[in-house]
Amino acid sequence: MQLLQQIPKVDKLIFHDTFTGLNHTLLTSIIRDHIDTLRKKILNKEIERVDESVLIKEIKEGYAAALSPSLRPLINATGVILHTNMGRSLISKEILERASYVICNYSNLEYDQEKGCRGERYEHVSGHLKRLLGVEDVIVVNNNASAVFLVLNTFAKNKEVIVSRGELVEIGGSFRIPEVMSQSGALLKEVGATNKTKLSDYKNAICDNSAMLMKVHQSNFTIEGFSEDVDFADIRALAEEHELLDYYDLGSGYIAPLPYNLANRELPLGKILELNPSLISFSGDKLFGSVQAGIIAGKRELIARLKKNQLLRMLRVDKITLSILEETIKAYLEEKYDLIPTLKMLFVDVEVLKQRAEEMREKVGCDKCEVIETKTVMGGGTLPNKEFPSIALYIKGKATRLEKAFREKGVIGRIEENCFLLDFRTVQEELENELCQIIKEIVV
């Protein structure tokens, strides 16, 4: 096997001029990988000669690839603001910068500066959150899925939780209420039918082993037509009458009134909390527009019991989460909604979007695209089947080809009726130049 002998030695390759300045350990491991592959190819008779310059080029590319991040930014031109696959809520630079003072320094995360002893990690956001929500107490965990799990495990282990059959939802990412419930140790007592559940259904299901009446938000679908469900207010009252807990898994919670009549079927957090529920929970990164977290709010003594559950240690949040969340809450307290990108994108005027799209069209070339009025949705398991107006740049050409070409360059658009659209509702202004460049490259 003469070819095998032609493979350059690692010790020699490593000192090749091309590789000056690269890290030795990483380089060695990449050279070894490439030499192994080369050897296999020779043994399989896939190649007939060893080309050192090709090998060196491939090693250099391999080195760069090993250091390129797997998580990369994308331009979201789908129009879906809370795109679960693209990271749900964005965090604004201002919020991140404010939070960075805590993240990049030692902090009083678990230190009581006044007393000079160990403090409570959960005290930090809870003060601000209690004020914002007007509630007795709150606790923050890793995400809303953990919140549901913790609540059920703490209050309903080996006891029955009564839930409507219309609310046994799957959120996506295989989070299913019945499965989560059984994992938590709670016993699911389903009542009513898929399309109709009445208050009497809950009432008739109450027995000695009942712990809780639970309502789950039908986050990603709606039931239209011959249907009926029970308001949380009635569920709460029934629970109180029978000395049971009530719990509303809201999925997503919002503070400020939403535009386009989007919330005609959903109450803001403040209104739900006015009902004085035992417990509610919602995601930090859905309509609330902050970091991934699960926020549980409700009665003081119940939150205190959650804090005593050993599971909390497994579900606890880091200072990164807490500090970003705290900054978001402060923005809410001052009604600086511009600092919350999810809300900023939702509230931006269609005329503004139109102007931005028109400018882009002129830069790109007016024969290549058109500005059209379109509709989009919130996404992320919120406000199901609710559309609101948006503006898109329709790129002329074969939609499937364009979709792929843009995607390969990190721009995710959408296809509608065989047209490829770049929806401006979710395009970040500071990325517009980059987007313009990419459009020009693709639609020459």
Ligand SMILES: *Cc1c(COP(=O)(O)O)cnc(C)c1O
């Ligand atoms: C989204 C959602 C969850 C899960 O929340 P995460 O923050 O994604 O873990 C749970 N319940 C409902 C009703 C939801 O909509």
